[in-house]
Amino acid sequence: MAPAVARGTIQRAERFPASSRTPLCGHCNSIIRGPFLVAMGRSWHPEEFNCAYCKTSLADVCFVEEQNSVYCERCYEQFFAPTCARCHTKIMGEVMHALRQTWHTTCFVCAACKKPFGNSLFHMEDGEPYCEKDYVALFSTKCHGCDFPVEAGDKFIEALGHTWHDTCFICAVCHEELEVVDFPV
Structure with missing residues (x-):
C-alpha cells in the first residue's frame, strides 16, 4: 500500500x-x-x-x-481546494487549520511581527493571534522589580502604583522582603 x-x-x-x-x-x-x-x-x-x-x-x-x-x-x-481566510485565494498544497478557518501556512501570521506560526503556540488578544514573544511583550503584566511577566499562579502584590512578584517587593535599603498590610479605610 x-x-x-x-x-x-x-x-x-x-x-x-x-x-x-x-x-x-x-x-x-x-x-x-x-x-x-x-x-x-x-x-x-x-x-x-x-x-x-x-x-x-x-x-x-x-x-x-x-x-x-x-x-x-x-x-x-x-x-475541492479550500479558500485562505487571509488572502482569499484557493489553497493548493499544505493547509493550516486554525481558529475554525483554513489558511496558507505563510498567511497565518503573528499580528505583531508578521512571522508565520508553523506549528508553534499562539495566543489570542482582541481577536488577533500573537506569537509567544510578542504576546508577552505587548500584553503581559510585568513585575516592577524584575521586569519579568507576572504569570497565572504567581503570587503578586499591587503597591505603589505597580505590580510586583511577592519576592520582588523588597526594601530598597536592606533588601528584605516587605509584607503588605491592609489598613481599613
Missing part, C-alpha cells in the same frame, strides 16, 4: 517503458502490455489515467488525489 499523501498535495505520475513486467491497470484491472504509468502506488494504462471530472489525461500533468479519485489541478482547485 502506498504511503498516505496529505490532502491537496500535487503529485505526478511516473512513466515506465514496456518491459517483461505485466502490472494490472488501476482503472480497468487488465494486464498492461506496453508502456504504463505508476501513480498512487498503482499502475495505469496511460490512456486511462484521467481527471475524474473533465477527463483530461493526467499522464504528463500534475494531479491531486481527493476522495479516492484523481483530478487535474484546475478541477481540484475549482471543486
